[in-house]
Amino acid sequence: MKILLVEDDEVLTELLTQTLTEKMYLVETTADGQIGWELLEAFQYDLILLDVMLPQIDGIRFCQKLRDRKDFTPVILITSQDSAMHKVAGLDAGADDYLVKPFNVDELLARMRALLRRESSDRSSILAWEGLQLNLSSCIVTYNGQPLNLTGKEYRLLELFLRNQQRIFSQSALINHLWALEEAPTENGVRAHVKALRRKLKQAGCEELIETIYGLGYRLKVSQPPEADCLKPESFKPEFPQPGSRDEPLPAQRSGGSGQGITQSGLSIPPELVEAWERYRGEYRDRLRVIQQAITALAEGNLNASLRQQACREAHTLAGSLGSFELHGLSQACRQIEAVLANIPDSSGLPSSETAALFEQITAIEFTLNIQSTFPPFPSRSLTAQQQRILVVGNTASFGPQLCDNAIAQTWQISILSPADAIAAISQARPNVVLLDLSVVEVAASGFELMEALAKIQPPVPVVVLTEQDNFGERLRIARLGGHTVLQTPVTPQRILSAIAQALQNSAPLEGKVLVVDDDSIILDQLSTILQPWGFQVELVNHPSRFWPVLEQTKPDLVILDLVMPELSGLDLCQVVRNDPRWEDLPVLFLSVNIDADLIYQVFRAGANDYVRKPIIEPELVARIINQLKRNKPRS
Amino acid sequence: MSKRILVIDDEGGVRKVIQISLEAAAGWEVVTAASGAEGLLKAQQETFDAILLDVMMPELDGLATFDQLKSHETTQHTPMILLTAKTSQYEHQQFIQRGVMGVITKPFRARHLVAQIQTILNWVS
Numbered sequence: 083m084k085i086l087l088v089e090d091d092e093v094l095t096e097l098l099t100q101t102l103t104e105k106m107y108l109v110e111t112t113a114d115g116q117i118g119w120e121l122l123e124a125f126q127y128d129l130i131l132l133d134v135m136l137p138q139i140d141g142i143r144f145c146q147k148l149r150d151r152k153d154f155t156p157v158i159l160i161t162s163q164d165s166a167m168h169k170v171a172g173l174d175a176g177a178d179d180y181l182v183k184p185f186n187v188d189e190l191l192a193r194m195r196a197l198l199r200r201e202s203s204d205r206s207s208i209l210a211w212e213g214l215q216l217n218l219s220s221c222i223v224t225y226n227g228q229p230l231n232l233t234g235k236e237y238r239l240l241e242l243f244l245r246n247q248q249r250i251f252s253q254s255a256l257i258n259h260l261w262a263l264e265e266a267p268t269e270n271g272v273r274a275h276v277k278a279l280r281r282k283l284k285q286a287g288c289e290e291l292i293e294t295i296y297g298l299g300y301r302l303k304v305s306q307p308p309e310a311d312c313l314k315p316e317s318f319k320p321e322f323p324q325p326g327s328r329d330e331p332l333p334a335q336r337s338g339g340s341g342q343g344i345t346q347s348g349l350s351i352p353p354e355l356v357e358a359w360e361r362y363r364g365e366y367r368d369r370l371r372v373i374q375q376a377i378t379a380l381a382e383g384n385l386n387a388s389l390r391q392q393a394c395r396e397a398h399t400l401a402g403s404l405g406s407f408e409l410h411g412l413s414q415a416c417r418q419i420e421a422v423l424a425n426i427p428d429s430s431g432l433p434s435s436e437t438a439a440l441f442e443q444i445t446a447i448e449f450t451l452n453i454q455s456t457f458p459p460f461p462s463r464s465l466t467a468q469q470q471r472i473l474v475v476g477n478t479a480s481f482g483p484q485l486c487d488n489a490i491a492q493t494w495q496i497s498i499l500s501p502a503d504a505i506a507a508i509s510q511a512r513p514n515v516v517l518l519d520l521s522v523v524e525v526a527a528s529g530f531e532l533m534e535a536l537a538k539i540q541p542p543v544p545v546v547v548l549t550e551q552d553n554f555g556e557r558l559r560i561a562r563l564g565g566h567t568v569l570q571t572p573v574t575p576q577r578i579l580s581a582i583a584q585a586l587q588n589s590a591p592l593e594g595k596v597l598v599v600d601d602d603s604i605i606l607d608q609l610s611t612i613l614q615p616w617g618f619q620v621e622l623v624n625h626p627s628r629f630w631p632v633l634e635q636t637k638p639d640l641v642i643l644d645l646v647m648p649e650l651s652g653l654d655l656c657q658v659v660r661n662d663p664r665w666e667d668l669p670v671l672f673l674s675v676n677i678d679a680d681l682i683y684q685v686f687r688a689g690a691n692d693y694v695r696k697p698i699i700e701p702e703l704v705a706r707i708i709n710q711l712k713r714n715k716p717r718s
Numbered sequence: 719m720s721k722r723i724l725v726i727d728d729e730g731g732v733r734k735v736i737q738i739s740l741e742a743a744a745g746w747e748v749v750t751a752a753s754g755a756e757g758l759l760k761a762q763q764e765t766f767d768a769i770l771l772d773v774m775m776p777e778l779d780g781l782a783t784f785d786q787l788k789s790h791e792t793t794q795h796t797p798m799i800l801l802t803a804k805t806s807q808y809e810h811q812q813f814i815q816r817g818v819m820g821v822i823t824k825p826f827r828a829r830h831l832v833a834q835i836q837t838i839l840n841w842v843s
Contacts, residue, residue, distance in 0.1 A: 355738045362731035398774070399729060402803060405825015406735040413825045 083128040083198060083241065084259060087111045088118035088144070089160070090136055094183075098131065101187050106221045106237045110262050115139030119147065126258055127155055129194055134161035134172065142175045149176035150580045154713075156197040160185070166699040173705040178713065179692070186679040192686035195219070199689075209244035211302060214288055216244055219687075225286040235260065236279040243292060243302045252299035252438055276300060299438070359407055366403060367451050369396040373419060374444055380426070381437045394423050404447075415443040470586055471511065473497055475504045475532060476519025476548070501528035505535050508543070515585045516543055517578070521550040521571045533563040544585035548573065594711050595619045597638035599629050599655065600673070601647045605698075609642065612700050618707070626650035630658070638668070640710055645674035645685070653688050660689035669710035673698070721746045721841070722765065726757030726783060727772040727801065732824075736770065739828040740835075754778030758786055761793045768839055769793075770822075773802040781816075788817055797839050801826070 085102055089095045090113040102109045110125075112118045116138035122130070130148075134141035141159055148157065159172040162183040172180045179193050195218060209216040213226040216237075223230045223240065232240065238260050242251070251259070253272045276292060283291050293303045376393030379385040397420035405413035419440060426432060432440075474497065499507055504516070516536060520529045529547075536543045545566040549556060552570055560568055567581045596618045598609050606622045613620045621636045623629055626647045633641070641659070643652035652672055659665045672685050675696045685693055692706050723746055727733045730752070737748040749764065751757035755778050761769060769787065773780035780800060787793040797819040804810070810821045820838030822831070835841070 355735070358731060358734035358738065362734070365731070398803065402824040403729055403731045406732045406828060408828060410825065410827075 083238070084108045084110070084126070085129050085131060085194075086118060086121060086127040087131045088115060088136060088141070089113065089131065089133040091133070098187075098190075101191075103234070105191060106234055106241070108238060108260060108262060113137070115141070115144050119144060122148070122153075122155075129198060130155055130157045131190075131194075132157055132159050132177070134159055134163060134168070141177075142171055145172070145175040145177050150584065158190070158193060158197065160190075166702045170701045170705045173702075173709050178709065186682075188683050189679050189686075192683045196686045196689075196691060209241065211244055211291065212288075214244075214283075214291065216241055225283070225288045228286060230282055230286050232279070232282060235275050236282065239275060239279055243300070246302075250299050250301045250442070252442060254439065255299065299442075362403070363451055366400060367448075369400050370444065370447055370451065372396045373400075373423075374448075376423060377419075377437065377440045377444060380423075380432060380440075381434075385426070390423055390426070394420050397423065400447075412447050415447060419443055470514040471497070472582060473499060473504055473507065473513040473516045474519075475499055475501055475516065475529065476521070501532045504532050508532075508535060508539065512539060513543060515582050516545045517548070517582060518545050519548040519571075521548055530559065530563070533560070533566075537563050546578065546581045546585055548578070594639040594707075595621065595636060596640050596642060596707065597621045597623065597629075597633060597636060598642045599623045599626060599647070599652070600642075600644040601625060602644070605644070605673075605696075608698060612698070612703065613707070616704055626652075626655055629655050633659070633665075640669045640671065640707060642671050642673055642707075645672055645676055645681070653684060656685070656688040656690055669713075671706065671710060721767040723748050723835075724751065724757065724761055724764075724766040724769045725749070726751045726754060726769065726775075726780070728752055728775040729772070732772070732801075735828050736831065739831050743829070744832040744836075746832075754780065754783035754786075757783055758790075761787055761796070762790065766796055768819075768835065769796055769798045770835075771798055771800055772824075773800055773804070784816070784818065799835065799838055 085107045087095060087098055087102075087109055089098070089111065092113070095111050095113070099109045099111055110121060110127075112121060113136075115136035118130075118132075118136070119139055132141045132144060136144070139147070141161065145157055145159070148155065156179075157177045158179045158181060159177045160181045160183060161168065161172070164182045169180050178197055181190055181193065209218065214223070215225075216223045218241075221237065223232055223237065239256070242256070242259055256272050256276075280290075280292055283289070291303055292300050294300055372389075373393045373396050376385055376389050379389060397416045401413045401416035401420065404410075404416060422432070422436065422440060497507065497513075507513075508516075516532075518529050518532065520526045533545060533547075536545060542564055545564065547560055547566055547568050548571050549560075549568060550571050557568055560566055567585060569577060569581060594617075596613055598606060598620060600606050600609075601624060603624055606624060610620050610622060621632060621638060623632050626649060629650075643655055645652045652674075656670050656672075659668060659670060669691045670689065671692045671694060672690050673694050673696060676682070677695065682693055691710055694703055694706055721744070723740060725733055725736050725748055727736070727750075733750045733752065737750055740746045740748050749760060749766070751760050754775055757769070757771070758778075771780045771784055775783075778786075780802070784798055784800070787796065787798065798817075799820045799822055800813050800818050801822050801824055802809075802813075803824045813821050820834075822834055822838075826834070
């Protein structure tokens with residue numbers, strides 16, 4: 083697993099790097115927030131360890147930026163700031179966990195494993211493939227009980243394949259996942275590591291575990307070879323977003339796969355749309371064949387200008403068409419193919435890795451066009467009533483076109499008003515978000531009056547404030563009128579849209595059923611009092627023996643467990659929950675006065691998602707619960 | 719209130735998706751045309767509340783079609799929205815300055831199309 087450590091304390095960096103490397107993590111480090119951000123933009127990481135106080139971009143801002151761009155790489159903030167306010171700020175910024183320095187390294191490792199388990203489809207601490215077992219805690223690999231002596235690189239290679247069974251990794255993808263920036267090998271180097279791993283596995287009796295997919299890369303061998311004509315889409319997961327990935331479910335999966343009489347979540351899919359997809363799919367396959375011919379010719383070094391132009395056109399058309407059918411991952415792949423084909427240097431071809439990547443993309447598109455696919459749900463007329471109301475107060479000249487094009491794609495309903503009209507409007511209907519541009523002279527004077535009026539509305543209306551002023555006094559005045567987002571102008575339209583989206587998300591009514599198990603009735607009362615006003619539905623259980631039937635009956639979204647209870651401990655309950663595949667995704671949060679590091683370590687080993695210490699600090703507890711619920715939401 | 723929309727796009731799949739999504743989500747009546755020439759003809763024969771127009775079409779492309787619609791007495795006041803893969807704000811601004819009411823970037827999300835059109839044309843109640 084590849085870890086990005088952004089920490090400006092050299093001693094701690096060295097200590098953590100050494101410990102994490104011993105635990106077979108690949109660690110890249112930097113002491114500077116900006117450089118960390120650039121690394122993140124260039125490479126893929128499995129987890130980020132982030133100091134809060136950093137030069138250039140601090141940890142909180144770093145986290146916000148990360149989540150703003152919809153990057154959900156797990157983040158653990160590490161800091162010496164121990165106050166509840168700082169913890170809440172960190173968690174609200176999108177961090178998954180928060181550790182206060184000095185911390186126990188074993189606790190950090192346990193928290194990292196808990197987060198990485200959550201990201202993985204395999205939630206146990208042992209990855210297995212037939213007789214092969216890789217223990218993530220001890221870093222020991224065995225085959226039929228016999229230990230294998232692997233190098234760090236071989237271990238990470240095997241871990242990557244075991245974590246992503248059935249996924250094909252090109253050589254460049256392996257480099258991206260497993261090598262640090264400064265030590266990136268050639269493709270021959272990758273081949274040598276794969277060969278060495280295969281040899282060691284073979285010596286142990288585990289033959290042909292990793293197979294080569296010609297022109298694409300490597301993957302873990304499929305146990306039972308698929309029938310020749312039914313390569314299932316779920317058995318193929320290329321690197322870019324595509325139907326079937328967690329970002330973009332397959333049309334067949336979204337619709338139930340039959341293509342007939344489809345409904346999902348109460349939304350009907352018009353049968354004409356299914357017919358349209360069936361009707362045009364053949365045409366799209368023909369277009370794809372032209373692109374395939376061009377890439378084959380490119381690989382063979384004889385791509386002529388005419389075929390190249392034709393393939394570019396077909397890729398362009400396919401990008402638009404597949405996007406219209408909500409196949410956005412494939413649409414994006416077509417755009418990439420178009421860009422690559424349009425920019426090939428005349429004198430030379432492409433490196434073989436890039437040609438292989440093109441074939442990989444083509445194969446993924448082909449699979450989707452060949453499988454029995456139907457269409458995603460469509461909104462019915464009544465759904466347009468669920469539009470979010472955005473009240474814009476000020477001048478939209480600088481960002482108006484983008485607001486109208488991109489923002490409305492989110493089904494936002496926008497009204498542009500003067501401050502006086504806005505005060506009248508909010509008394510009639512509550513907006514979901516207000517965008518207030520104080521940089522406009524005529525708004526600046528009365529903008530604060532509007533904010534005062536908004537502050538009286540319950541629940542509070544979030545306000546995104548644009549201001550030219552970069553002084554603390556103005557920020558303080560805005561802050562005193564509520565927890566709003568302040569953006570200093572000039573600011574990009576994308577940043578404004580992102581702030582509005584974030585404000586909408588933060589102000590969305592909380593939903594969630596929380597099951598609390600504690601033998602202390604005072605704590606149960608306290609939790610009920612704290613959580614219900616936030617919109618949570620709270621189910622209280624005062625004895626662990628009653629836990630299982632209530633769990634089965636209420637089907638909660640999150641469970642809070644006391645650690646020490648009569649007869650059965652919270653650890654026992656957590657392990658029972660984790661042993662049942664139906665509940666493997668259920669967030670479990672422990673609540674205890676205990677601060678013993680070994681015990682906390684056991685809690686995370688048992689499968690806990692978080693550990694909160696008593697006495698309960700309301701904002702911290704609520705922030706942690708919200709964070710867990712948000713993380714556990716299906717990503718769309 | 720029900721609207722009549724003319725969709726001009728040479729790509730059959732896209733035409734169909736737009737038609738179905740506007741009909742299903744808003745109950746609007748949609749008429750389609752597979753080329754600029756066919757679009758011009760239908761726009762003269764019938765009345766529409768708005769025209770959605772693909773930019774990249776063979777022969778008579780979207781902008782040429784737009785110019786002809788704008789120059790004709792019966793269609794010059796019909797609001798028109800361009801569909802384009804171009805994402806540059808500068809280019810979008812150029813289209814707006816030319817008289818287009820708005821631009822929808824391809825690939826669009828079909829489920830958001832109604833809201834996009836409503837907002838561009840200020841049809842949101």
